[in-house]
Amino acid sequence: MNHANLKLLLKKYEQKRLSAFLALDRRKEDLYASCPRLQEIDSELSQFGLNTAKCILSSGSNFSLQELKEKIESLKLEKQKLLQSLNLDDSFFQPKFDCFKCEDTGYVKLENRYELCNCIKQKLFDIEYNKSNISNLEQHNFEHFNFDLYSDKINEDLYRSNLSPRENMKNIKDIAGSFIENFNLPEEKNLLFTGNTGLRKIFFIRLYCL
Ligand SMILES: [Zn+2]
Known part of the structure; x- marks a missing residue:
């Protein structure tokens, strides 16, 4: 999780809560003026x-x-x-939060601990997703996956494999696809992506998650 993004979002949530209370004050003022x-x-x-x-x-x-x-x-x-x-009820005197679960605090209480609410998790996901420049799913999907971009030449010295990069990529795609197909099965094992920054690992993860 990117802590800078979380910090920024929590700041926005704080402002959102404050705005909800200020809006309530204004609603009450208007109501009192008319009644x-x-x-x-x-x-x-x-x-x-x-x-x-x-x-x-x-x-x-x-x-x-x-x-x-x-x-x-x-x-x-x-x-x-x-x-x-006046066709109103007690809810009129409650602040209108975007998220009723966390009341725009970003956290929900689970037994004795607090956890990030799904609403803020989704926002963190969206930020990361947009940063990854793969938000255009109409183009950026596996139907448009082009294996021709990968060499079909085997080079064991360079790739430390007796497979060509193209064959290797086909295998990776099949493994990831099978993982998603069988995701709900308890016997399905985890899938671990490793590699240096910038290799577009997230491309696979996002596409199979959506
Ligand atoms: Zn929430």
Whole structure:
């Protein structure tokens, strides 16, 4: 994984989350402007929420706990009715994230650990994919694979093989193809691509993954 790309994406996610909260604030402002009673209810609800906390912690509230609960319930009911009359529900007061799984944090909690969410994994994949200059799959696919580009001359000294580069490439393509065909079978072994940077190993991987 490219950590610089991940860092950049996480920064973008942070901005995306912030934008979602700012958009929510704007939505609320507009709603309150068109329905001031809703703003009053929300402010009363938070005030009663504070009073409830006070009431639980000490005797500093003017209301009994039961009175506060009843007032809160009655305000919530009034709010719900007002929202219904406007064809809205509680989701209106939630930020709109692009990804509901990670809420645009880029991470999801799995038992006791956090893992990258699929949405950010896909973005990392896309970045790498585009960088590999093979995004044009209409042209860059195995139907257009040209074995003529590989020599059919055997040169054991140069290639350390008694196969010509062309035969070797045909074998590699067959092995990779068979790997994908049998990918779901438990007895299928892993496929390891090795080689120096720039040899286009990723070309095979991407094409067989898509
Ligand atoms: Zn996500």
